Amino acid sequence: MKEILEGSHAVAEAVRLCHPEVIAAYPITPQTHIVEALAQMVADCRLQSEYICVESEFSALSACLGASAAGSRTYSATTSQGLALMFEVCFNVAGMRLPIVMTIANRALSAPLSIWNDQQDSIALRDSGWIQFYAEDNQEALDLHILAYRVCEDHDILLPAFVCFDGFILTHTYEPVEMPLQEEVDAYLPAFNPYQKLDAQDPISFGMYATPDYYLEFRYENQRAMLRAKEAIRRYGALFGEQFGRDYSGLVEGYKLEDAETAIIAMGSICGTVRDAIDEMRADGKKVGLLKIRCYRPFPDEEIAAALSHIKTVAVLDKNVSLGSKGAVALEARNALYGSSIDVYGYILGLGGRDIRKKDIKAIVDLAEKGSGDMFYGLREELL
Incomplete structure (x- = not known):
């Protein structure tokens, strides 16, 4: 059923x-509309759920941790400073193998204070053990929540997931979305069947103290589960396509890559602008394509290498910066393409919500094709 919804409300309906x-x-800007809508659904008896009002984001994810350990399907949402406050609990959730799904309405981190979009918040937790999905539009944001629960709750995976979509650009934008019916989602997503749970009649412990004799093996098991998640995403993404007509079997998605000589790597809502810019560059005879990263963790290194094997030049667009190094996506894309003859250039842009226009994408392609990269793009020199 087609509906026109604000992105936050589309996500709330998916949840x-x-x-x-x-x-x-x-509540925290620009995530607030999601949890407001869910609270209203609970109050109106449209959703049979225990909605816990907490005093902080740390408490919110802690409550989800306890509920998940007790055998409940759980959900939270946050952004920016709220996610930073959850830092400790994020590692605990992943280490305890609790399949919590959390929406990240991507927003810049302080200081200086900014409420606008970039992807620094979720990228800063790339090593926490959470699967990370990035949505290009509100339809994808809606669908990825359903897919995330199916993947995370698989007993071979048992990892939590971020479903990230860009603050304000998507959260507060109205778009048409195809809303699945409840019976369709029920057919795709089984009732939560915890692998193990807290039970007074059969007591177990979660997150126990681990000496050096055991800790390494715990991290190794987390790594193995994350790598297995690649196949689970492919399998359940394909199943999603069979049932709903929108295929998410790829961790990456190409656009006009077949005959391209230059490729742009990007993730999130910027991909829509990139597609439009590519169409205009194609009209001018430039052979440019897009490789969109939909799943950043686990990182699709093999998929990137396969998709770009014929490409001469790659321009990576990062709405984040690993300070003291480069953009996080550029670093890993370069690693994925190591040993090839492909020239990979990184561009850090859009931080703190600065606009990224088609003319910027075209200028970046020109820079990459001339061999100039690894830069902050669009710096206002008069402010330096």
Whole structure:
């Protein structure tokens, strides 16, 4: 059923369709509309869930951790400073192998204070053990929540997931979305069947103290589960396509790459602008394509290498910066293409919500093809 919804409300509807039994969240711009909508659904009896009002984001994810350990499907949402406050709990959730799904409405981190979009918040937690999905538009944001629960709750995976979509650019934008029916989602996503849970009649412990004799093996098991998640995403993404007509079997997605000589790597809402810029460059005879990263963790290194094997030049667009180094996506894309003859250039742009226009994409392609990169693009020199 086609509906026109604000991005945050589309996500809230997707979460409702997944039947979370416990929701705990703290409002923070630009995530607030999601949890407001879910709270209203609970109050209106449209969603049978325990909605826990908490005093901070740290408490929100802690409540989800306890609820998930007790055997409930759980959900939270946050952004920016709220995600930073959850830092400790994010590592605990992944280490305890709890399949919590959390929306990240991507927003810049302080200081200086900014409420606008970039992807520094979720990227800063790339090593925490959470699967990370990035949505290009609100339809993809809606769908990825349903896919995330299916992947995370697989007993061969048992990892939490971020579903990231760009703050304001998507969260507060109205777009047409195809809303699945409840019976369709129920057919795709089984009721939560925890692998193990806290039970007074059969007591176990989560997150116990580990001496050096054991800790390394725990991290190794987390790594193995993350790598297995690649196949789970492919499998359940293909199943999603069979049932709903939108295929998410790829961790990456190409656009006009077949005959391209230059490729742009990007993720999130910027991909829509990149597609439009590519169409205009194609009209001018430039052979440019896009490789969109939909899943950043686990990182699709093999998929990137295969998709770009024929490419001469790659321009990576990063809405983040690993300070003291480069953009995080550029670093890993370069690693994925190591040993090839492909020239890879990174561009850090759009930080703090600065506009990225088609003319900027075209200028970056020109820079990459001339061999100039690894830069902050669009710096205002008069401010330096």
